[in-house]
Amino acid sequence: MADALRPPLQSTVRPSDREPSQDDLAKLRAWHEERLQRKLRGEYESQQLHLAELQLNDTLDCPLRIASVKVHGATHTSKAFLDWLIRPRLTSSHPDHPTDAQSTLQSVLQATRAISDSLSATDLFRTVSARVDRSPEGTPGDVDLNFTVTERGRFFVKTATEIGNCEGTASITARLTNILGRADTLTFNSSVGTKTKRAFDASFSLPVSPSLTTTAFLSLVGADRELGIQGGSGREERVAIKAGLRHGDGLENGVHELTAEALWRSIGNLAPEAGLGVRQSAGPALKAALAHRWTLNTLNDHIMPCKGTLLRIAQELAVTKRIPPSPFLGSLWSTSNVGNDGDMGEGSTAFCKIEAEAKRGWALTRGSVLSLCGRSGLLQVLAGNSDTLHWSDRFQLGGPLSVRGFSADGMGPRERTTSLGGTLYYALGLSLLSDIPIRPTWPIKLHTWVNVGRLQDRGQDVRSTVHTLLTRPSVSAGLGLVYRLDPIRVEANVAFPLAASRGEGLRRGIQVGIGLEML
Numbered sequence: 001m002a003d004a005l006r007p008p009l010q011s012t013v014r015p016s017d018r019e020p021s022q023d024d025l026a027k028l029r030a031w032h033e034e035r036l037q038r039k040l041r042g043e044y045e046s047q048q049l050h051l052a053e054l055q056l057n058d059t060l061d062c063p064l065r066i067a068s069v070k071v072h073g074a075t076h077t078s079k080a081f082l083d084w085l086i087r088p089r090l091t092s093s094h095p096d097h098p099t100d101a102q103s104t105l106q107s108v109l110q111a112t113r114a115i116s117d118s119l120s121a122t123d124l125f126r127t128v129s130a131r132v133d134r135s136p137e138g139t140p141g142d143v144d145l146n147f148t149v150t151e152r153g154r155f156f157v158k159t160a161t162e163i164g165n166c167e168g169t170a171s172i173t174a175r176l177t178n179i180l181g182r183a184d185t186l187t188f189n190s191s192v193g194t195k196t197k198r199a200f201d202a203s204f205s206l207p208v209s210p211s212l213t214t215t216a217f218l219s220l221v222g223a224d225r226e227l228g229i230q231g232g233s234g235r236e237e238r239v240a241i242k243a244g245l246r247h248g249d250g251l252e253n254g255v256h257e258l259t260a261e262a263l264w265r266s267i268g269n270l271a272p273e274a275g276l277g278v279r280q281s282a283g284p285a286l287k288a289a290l291a292h293r294w295t296l297n298t299l300n301d302h303i304m305p306c307k308g309t310l311l312r313i314a315q316e317l318a319v320t321k322r323i324p325p326s327p328f329l330g331s332l333w334s335t336s337n338v339g340n341d342g343d344m345g346e347g348s349t350a351f352c353k354i355e356a357e358a359k360r361g362w363a364l365t366r367g368s369v370l371s372l373c374g375r376s377g378l379l380q381v382l383a384g385n386s387d388t389l390h391w392s393d394r395f396q397l398g399g400p401l402s403v404r405g406f407s408a409d410g411m412g413p414r415e416r417t418t419s420l421g422g423t424l425y426y427a428l429g430l431s432l433l434s435d436i437p438i439r440p441t442w443p444i445k446l447h448t449w450v451n452v453g454r455l456q457d458r459g460q461d462v463r464s465t466v467h468t469l470l471t472r473p474s475v476s477a478g479l480g481l482v483y484r485l486d487p488i489r490v491e492a493n494v495a496f497p498l499a500a501s502r503g504e505g506l507r508r509g510i511q512v513g514i515g516l517e518m519l
Contacts, residue, residue, distance in 0.1 A: 400513025
C-alpha cells in the first residue's frame with residue numbers, strides 16, 4: 001500500500017481547522033495536543049451527561065413534595081387567577097400519585113411542565129422559565145416551584161386594508177388585554193367597505209375554565225350593507241348583542257360555540273323594481289336566536305388539502321317579529337327611506353335552521369390535489385307563516401364563492417331581478433388544483449372544477465321535494481387559475497353553465513372570486 005503512494009501528495013489541511021503550517025513543528029505539535037485535549041474533554045462531558053441521566057432515572061421515584069408555587073414578573077395578572085389556573089395542575093399532575101405522601105420527583109417534574117404549559121397557553125407572557133428549589137421553610141423533601149415570566153404588551157392597535165368575499169374593506173382594530181388580570185380581552189373593530197358600508201364589533205372575552213379550553217364572550221356588533229341587485233338594490237342595517245360560550249382546542253374534538261343573540265335589523269332604500277319578497281321584509285324587525293356551531297378542521301392546507309377533513313354543523317332556533325320604526329336605532333346610521341315599503345304581517349315567526357359543510361382532499365400526483373366539498377341547509381318554520389320569513393333569514397346561493405358560473409345570490413326562486421331565497425339547498429364542488437408544469441413553485445395554480453347545486457322552498461310533500469331537489473340540479477363547469485395570497489384565495493375562471501332553472505342568473509365567461517372559503 002505504501003509503495004503505491006508517490007509524491008507529491010495532496011495536502012489534507014482544512015482552513016476551518018486552523019491547522020498551522022507543516023514547517024513550524026512547535027506550533028503543529030501544540031495544535032495536535034490541543035485537539036486531543038478537546039476530544040477527550042468532549043467525551044468526558046458526554047459521559048457525565050449520560051451518568052446524570054442514569055442517576056436521574058434512578059431517582060425519579062424518590063419522595064418529593066411541592067411546598068409552594070410562585071410566579072415572578074406577573075405584575076398585571078391577578079394572583080387569584082394564577083392560583084385558579086395552577087391548582088388543578090398540582091392535584092392532577094400525576095394520576096398514579098394522588099396524595100402528597102406519594103408525590104415523587106417524577107410527579108413534581110410533570111407538574112412543573114403542566115404549569116409552564118398553562119402559563120404559556122394564556123398568551124399573556126412572552127417568556128416562561130421554571131426552576132425547582134429546595135424549600136427553605138419546609139421539611140426535607142419539600143421543594144418550591146419558581147416561575148419567572150415576562151408579560152406581553154397589553155395594548156394593540158392595527159389598521160388594515162383587506163380584500164375578501166368579493167369585497168374590499170379598510171379597518172382599524174384596537175385590543176386591550178388583561179384588564180381584570182384574568183387573561184381577558186377587550187377588542188374593538190370598525191371598518192368601511194364597498195358592500196358593507198359601515199360595521200363595528202366590540203367584544204369582551206375571558207376564560208371560564210382552568211384548562212383554558214372554555215371561553216365566555218359578550219359582543220355588540222353592527223353593520224350597514226348593500227343587498228345588491230338580487231336584494232332589490234336596498235340596504236340592510238343591523239345591530240346585535242351576542243353572548244355565549246366557546247369550548248374546544250380545535251384538535252380532535254373540534255370547537256363548540258353556543259350563542260344567544262338579540263338582533264335589531266331594518267331593510268330600506270329599495271329600488272322601484274324590487275320584488276314583493278324583499279318588500280315584505282322592509283322596515284325594522286327584531287330577532288331572538290339561540291345558535292350552536294361545531295367545527296372540526298384537520299385539513300393540512302386550506303387551499304390545496306391533501307389530507308385531513310373539514311366538518312362544520314350549525315343549528316339555530318329563532319323567533320322574529322316586526323316592530324314599529326325606532327327613532328333611536330334609525331338615527332344610528334341616518335339612512336333614508338327605511339320604513340314601511342311592505343308589510344311582513346303581524347305576529348311572530350319561529351323557525352329552526354340547520355346547515356352542514358364537509359370538505360376532503362386527496363393528493364393524486366406530485367403537485368396535484370383533488371378536493372370535494374359539500375354544503376347543505378334546511379329551514380323549517382315552527383310557528384307562523386312561511387311567507388312572513390324575513391328575507392335575510394332565507395338561504396341564498398350562487399356566485400364565485402359558492403356555485404360558480406352563476407351570479408351572486410342568483411340561484412333559486414326569483415321575482416324579476418330580485419332573489420327570493422329558499423328554505424332548502426345543497427351545493428357540491430369537485431376541484432382539481434395542480435402546479436404549473438414549468439413553474440411548480442409559483443403561488444399560481446391551475447384550476448379545473450365542476451359545481452352542482454339547487455336552492456328551492458320546502459314543499460308539503462317530502463318525497464316530491466327531494467325528487468325535485470335531486471333531479472333538477474343546476475350544473476356548471478370551468479377552468480382557470482388560483483392565486484395563493486394566504487389566507488385569501490383569488491380565482492379567475494372561465495365558467496360554462498351547463499344546466500340551470502328558469503330565471504336563474506347565469507355568469508358565462510370570465511368570473512373572478514376573492515374570499516377565504518370557496519366551494
